[in-house]
Amino acid sequence: MEVIISKTYDELSKAAAKAVAKTVNSKPNAVLGLATGSTPLGLYKELIRMHKEEGLDFSHVATFNLDEYVGLRPSHPQSYHYFMHENLFNHINIAPHNVHIPSATAGNYRAFCESYEKSIAACGGIDLQVLGIGSDGHIGFNEPSSSLGSRTRIKTLTKQTLDDNARFFKDGEKVPIYAITMGVGTILEAREIILLATGAGKAEAVAKAIEGPVTSMNTASALQLHREATFYLDEAAAGKLEMREYFEWIQANKPGGAA
Ligand code: PGA
Numbered sequence: 001m002e003v004i005i006s007k008t009y010d011e012l013s014k015a016a017a018k019a020v021a022k023t024v025n026s027k028p029n030a031v032l033g034l035a036t037g038s039t040p041l042g043l044y045k046e047l048i049r050m051h052k053e054e055g056l057d058f059s060h061v062a063t064f065n066l067d068e069y070v071g072l073r074p075s076h077p078q079s080y081h082y083f084m085h086e087n088l089f090n091h092i093n094i095a096p097h098n099v100h101i102p103s104a105t106a107g108n109y110r111a112f113c114e115s116y117e118k119s120i121a122a123c124g125g126i127d128l129q130v131l132g133i134g135s136d137g138h139i140g141f142n143e144p145s146s147s148l149g150s151r152t153r154i155k156t157l158t159k160q161t162l163d164d165n166a167r168f169f170k171d172g173e174k175v176p177i178y179a180i181t182m183g184v185g186t187i188l189e190a191r192e193i194i195l196l197a198t199g200a201g202k203a204e205a206v207a208k209a210i211e212g213p214v215t216s217m218n219t220a221s222a223l224q225l226h227r228e229a230t231f232y233l234d235e236a237a238a239g240k241l242e243m244r245e246y247f248e249w250i251q252a253n254k255p256g257g258a259a
């Protein structure tokens with residue numbers, strides 16, 4: 001596991017965008033796993049810039065989003081369908097048929113979740129998975145106590161997540177309490193994983209994920225089991241790491257001076 005600490009959110013977003021661009025440039029038909037929330041906005045902005053100014057090509061890239069609220073139509077401004085089109089897909093040359101986002105209005109959720117897993121496998125698996133982290137340590141919507149072997153399914157969100165996400169909804173509008181999410185087991189099958197975290201509100205969850213025991217009570221801690229997982233943090237999100245100096249030492253002393 002690698003930990004990269006950036007001075008600012010902007011720097012973190014650019015570092016993460018470089019990792020995504022590297023995957024897309026080395027494999028034009030790469031399969032990306034994507035996340036929503038406020039954290040990856042800077043990353044998506046930088047990818048759009050790279051597409052427009054540097055020709056980063058998404059024409060053969062396929063994407064699978066982590067999750068979606070149950071009950072929100074794709075046109076709802078807080079749906080993750082809407083979010084992804086607004087903040088990324090409408091601004092790059094991705095083919096609409098290569099975009100996959102869980103369908104939260106599907107009648108038969110169990111069959112839908114199985115078919116989502118099959119579609120990931122049919123595309124050859126996820127090459128690079130982008131993650132945020134909840135203040136309760138969740139990845140996707142895998143709330144505390146989610147099985148570390150879980151697959152795509154419906155989850156009931158915690159009160160903490162509902163409170164965290166209420167800021168995105170209009171006054172009086174309820175945050176949906178159910179979501180479809182890839183499982184921890186699904187996420188761990190990605191060939192490479194990058195997790196982005198910004199701000200002091202994430203510092204505790206981040207420290208537990210990196211330095212605590214592997215536990216379903218902080219599902220991001222499952223990344224400790226992955227061979228190619230990198231945490232991109234800003235200083236505030238890294239604020240509770242006991243090993244912080246060591247992580248910075250590692251970055252400053254990479255073998256061969258590689259960045
Ligand atoms: P955020 O959400 O990026 O909006 O903080 C992260 C998450 O809940 O996974």
